[in-house]
Amino acid sequence: MLSGISQAEDMLCDSTCVKSPNSQRQKRMKTHRFIYYADTGWAVGAEESDFEGWAFPFPGVTLIEDFVTPAEEAEMVRLMDRDPWKLSQSGRRKQDYGPKVNFRKQKLKTAGFRGLPSFSREVVRRMGLYPVLEDFRPVEQCNLDYCPERGSAIDPHLDDTWLWGERLVSLNLLSPTVLSMSREAPGSLLLCLAPSGFPQAPVEGATAPGRSVPCREVEVAVPLPRRALLVLTRAARHQWKHAIHRRHIGARRVSATFRELSAEFGPSGRQRELGQELLQTSLSFQGRPT
Numbered sequence: 001m002l003s004g005i006s007q008a009e010d011m012l013c014d015s016t017c018v019k020s021p022n023s024q025r026q027k028r029m030k031t032h033r034f035i036y037y038a039d040t041g042w043a044v045g046a047e048e049s050d051f052e053g054w055a056f057p058f059p060g061v062t063l064i065e066d067f068v069t070p071a072e073e074a075e076m077v078r079l080m081d082r083d084p085w086k087l088s089q090s091g092r093r094k095q096d097y098g099p100k101v102n103f104r105k106q107k108l109k110t111a112g113f114r115g116l117p118s119f120s121r122e123v124v125r126r127m128g129l130y131p132v133l134e135d136f137r138p139v140e141q142c143n144l145d146y147c148p149e150r151g152s153a154i155d156p157h158l159d160d161t162w163l164w165g166e167r168l169v170s171l172n173l174l175s176p177t178v179l180s181m182s183r184e185a186p187g188s189l190l191l192c193l194a195p196s197g198f199p200q201a202p203v204e205g206a207t208a209p210g211r212s213v214p215c216r217e218v219e220v221a222v223p224l225p226r227r228a229l230l231v232l233t234r235a236a237r238h239q240w241k242h243a244i245h246r247r248h249i250g251a252r253r254v255s256a257t258f259r260e261l262s263a264e265f266g267p268s269g270r271q272r273e274l275g276q277e278l279l280q281t282s283l284s285f286q287g288r289p290t
Helices: 002-011 070-082 118-127 234-238 272-282
Strands: 017-019 028-030 032-037 042-045 054-057 061-064 093-097 100-102 107-109 140-146 154-157 164-173 177-182 188-193 211-214 218-224 229-232 241-244 253-261
Touching: 061 218, 070 118, 070 164, 070 253, 118 253, 164 234, 253 272
Parallel strands: 032 218
Antiparallel strands: 017 028, 032 042, 042 054, 054 188, 061 229, 093 140, 100 107, 140 253, 154 241, 164 229, 164 253, 177 218, 177 241, 188 211
8 A cells, every 4th residue: 555655645735725615706725735644544644745754544445456357358448448438627528327316305316217237247246346335236337438628527426315325335446546635624623743663553641742633624635546446434534625637637537436315215214115216226237328
């Protein structure tokens, strides 16, 4: 994982300021950059930054490297490219395998939805071999195609919680990148001084004194190696927005993101019958892009 961390540090922008999307006057806000270490679950201040060597726990991120083989990766992208890609926002192209959804009105249509693509059957089966995903049953797959020539990116956002459930799962294909995570909550994050030899996990209460940093000034870089599977849950799913910056797309990158149903569509939910219908269709693996 250290090579991925070094790559993330190399890809970080030299600028220490970003524009705040919520400010009408577009004030510039100082950003402190931290690197996420998957083997410890902590984020540590980037080298030569104001918080170099300082760290805080960053729960809810699971990274499974080499989830697919190079041959499987090549075959998946080949099969994706057989179907048309639709132009999307911010220089991306997309393929959707899921119901048509109006999130603002909280309505969906199942017409035309025939399930996930056949080539995802083995991917979904393999997910169930990992404890964090042993009961994961996706009802939607969204493929996104990023290319540096198109200036591809995706702005900071939180995924919907009315339809989509606790876990967001994304398979990173063709090239490594960095997932940038930020939080707009008031208040501050408490930091501890990372012990010598980090990335060993800091021992709680063993490093003093501490420091703090405003939440809104923190950006956590999560390195995504090629062919890795990323799972976001808990705080990383519900509190931290995620983004892919243009500067972190150096070659063609394809992601396949899988989403499960929320509790409202589960066995005890108000829309359980619709949820069961969606699951049955999804896991037939007969889908084409909608």
